[in-house]
Amino acid sequence: MEWRWEFAWEILPxxxxxxxxxxxxxxxGYTIAVxxxxxxxxxQRTPYRLINMPVRxxxxxxxxxxxxxxxxFVFFVAPQFGIKLSAxxxxxxxIGLHFGTYLSEVYRGALEGVPKSQWEACRALNFTTGYTYxxxxxxxxxxxxxxxxxNYLVGIFKDTPLLATxxxxxxxxxxxxxxxxxxxxxEPYTMVGFIFLIISLPTALGLRRLEAAVARAQGNTRH
Amino acid sequence: MGYWExxxxxxxxxxxxxxxxxxxxxxxxxxxxAVSMVFGLMRLSSHFxxxxxxxxxxxxFRGTSLLVQLYWIYYVLPLMGLTLSPFVSGVLALxxxxxxxxxxxxxxxxxxxxxxxxxxxxxLNMSPFSRMRRIIIPxxxxxxxxxxANLTVELLKATALVxxxxxxxxxxxxxxxxxxxxxxxQVFGTALIIYYAMAxxxxxxxxRWLELIxxxxxxxx
Numbered sequence: 001m002e003w004r005w006e007f008a009w010e011i012l013p014x015x016x017x018x019x020x021x022x023x024x025x026x027x028x029g030y031t032i033a034v035x036x037x038x039x040x041x042x043x044q045r046t047p048y049r050l051i052n053m054p055v056r057x058x059x060x061x062x063x064x065x066x067x068x069x070x071x072x073f074v075f076f077v078a079p080q081f082g083i084k085l086s087a088x089x090x091x092x093x094x095i096g097l098h099f100g101t102y103l104s105e106v107y108r109g110a111l112e113g114v115p116k117s118q119w120e121a122c123r124a125l126n127f128t129t130g131y132t133y134x135x136x137x138x139x140x141x142x143x144x145x146x147x148x149x150x151n152y153l154v155g156i157f158k159d160t161p162l163l164a165t166x167x168x169x170x171x172x173x174x175x176x177x178x179x180x181x182x183x184x185x186x187e188p189y190t191m192v193g194f195i196f197l198i199i200s201l202p203t204a205l206g207l208r209r210l211e212a213a214v215a216r217a218q219g220n221t222r223h
Numbered sequence: 224m225g226y227w228e229x230x231x232x233x234x235x236x237x238x239x240x241x242x243x244x245x246x247x248x249x250x251x252x253x254x255x256x257a258v259s260m261v262f263g264l265m266r267l268s269s270h271f272x273x274x275x276x277x278x279x280x281x282x283x284f285r286g287t288s289l290l291v292q293l294y295w296i297y298y299v300l301p302l303m304g305l306t307l308s309p310f311v312s313g314v315l316a317l318x319x320x321x322x323x324x325x326x327x328x329x330x331x332x333x334x335x336x337x338x339x340x341x342x343x344x345x346x347l348n349m350s351p352f353s354r355m356r357r358i359i360i361p362x363x364x365x366x367x368x369x370x371x372a373n374l375t376v377e378l379l380k381a382t383a384l385v386x387x388x389x390x391x392x393x394x395x396x397x398x399x400x401x402x403x404x405x406x407x408x409q410v411f412g413t414a415l416i417i418y419y420a421m422a423x424x425x426x427x428x429x430x431r432w433l434e435l436i437x438x439x440x441x442x443x444x
Contacts, residue, residue, distance in 0.1 A: 001302035001303065060423070061415075061419055064376060064380070064418070064419050064422035064423055064427075065380065065415045065418045065419050065422070066380040066381070066382075066383035066384075066394070066418055067380070067383075068383040068384060068386075068387075068394060069383055069394055069397070069411060069414050069415055069418060070415070072394075072397070072398070072401070072407075072411050073407070073408075073411035073412065073415060076401060076407035076411060077407045077408045077411060077412070080407055080408055158287070158288040158289070159288070160288075161288045161290040161291060162290060162384075164290075165387060172288075172290060172291065172294075175294075179298075185298045185299055185302065186299050186302050189291065189294050189295050189298060189299050190295070190299065192288075192291050193287045193288075193291045193292070193295060196286065196287040196288050196291060197283065197286045197287050200286045200287070201282060201286045204286075
């Protein structure tokens with residue numbers, strides 16, 4: 001089968017429109033993940049075993065099972081309990097939860113990466129816990145968390161095609177539909193691949209720059 | 224239908240699917256390990272073309288989505304005259320994709336071996352090949368195994384995607400049962416538990432054991 005430029009040109013507007021949906025899905029999913037990750041991390045750090053044990057188990061479970069199965073679980077099981085979820089809602093919630101568990105680990109690692117002596121110094125200076133977090137711990141934990149957070153932003157973006165399987169009209173879904181309508185799969189699938197490449201490579205590069213800039217701003221020249 | 228009856232009727236089918244998942248996983252892991260080694264070493268080559276080829280390969284497979292690669296291999300390659308079975312397509316996509324991530328781990332592992340080891344091998348007049356094979360590579364296992372273990376768990380999870388190109392794995396069987404019975408909570412819940420058990424009670428202990436062996440071999444246990 002030959003590559004046909006005029007066909008590629010013809011389907012480009014629909015592909016670009018779907019790219020918008022893909023970016024929207026990645027953005028919303030990431031926002032949910034960032035917030036949920038914070039809650040999960042706090043849940044794991046509370047001293048109450050009744051809370052931290054189940055949260056830790058939940059995080060372990062979600063992290064070691066496939067996102068695809070989770071998507072189907074949420075999308076098909078919620079209606080069984082009388083909850084009507086659209087494909088978008090189910091998809092965003094699942095992706096948010098899945099990557100939220102990863103981000104909670106990133107946050108945890110970052111907090112643990114701040115030397116204990118920082119805590120002790122704040123205690124010695126009689127700072128409150130809130131003040132210690134806000135002015136001493138979090139500013140130092142942020143650069144440690146940044147690479148992991150960036151990687152999962154790109155990771156979410158690359159996992160959005162899975163949403164096509166439950167019917168979210170993103171890039172992969174549109175490519176499938178175009179293939180089914182025209183019996184031409186070469187151009188749509190190849191274009192999806194290149195659109196992903198065009199977006200994810202510069203994003204990854206930009207994130208590296210950001211990390212370096214943040215490290216510099218903090219006076220850390222190791223990076 | 225109670226959950227117990229559901230298990231009696233459908234667990235054997237799900238177990239069959241799980242066996243296929245394990246087969247895909249094992250084949251893809253072997254391919255990924257080979258790809259990681261080759262491209263990890265190429266990435267460190269001083270030859271411009273070899274290093275460039277490895278960089279392009281790694282960035283390409285890491286920059287696009289696994290599902291896109293899978294569909295491309297299964298649906299587009301036949302249009303160019305190369306028809307692969309679903310199983311082979313799945314293993315190929317997983318192996319090539321995870322091999323690209325693994326290559327970066329291998330590269331990092333080789334670079335983490337202390338500089339003095341290279342210099343000592345050089346002083347002993349070893350050829351670059353035997354220096355790599357006898358001195359450097361044996362030392363990278365303790366360094367690369369922890370990140371490689373994470374990647375292997377990711378690979379196990381990613382095998383679920385091969386269901387989308389009709390490989391009859393655990394996910395495929397689950398979808399099939401769901402389509403005929405609509406017992407979604409039971410079937411997908413059970414599938415999730417099986418995936419979890421495979422990762423937590425088989426794969427992760429196995430990988431920890433490998434780490435222990437590697438540490439023991441190098442005298443660090």
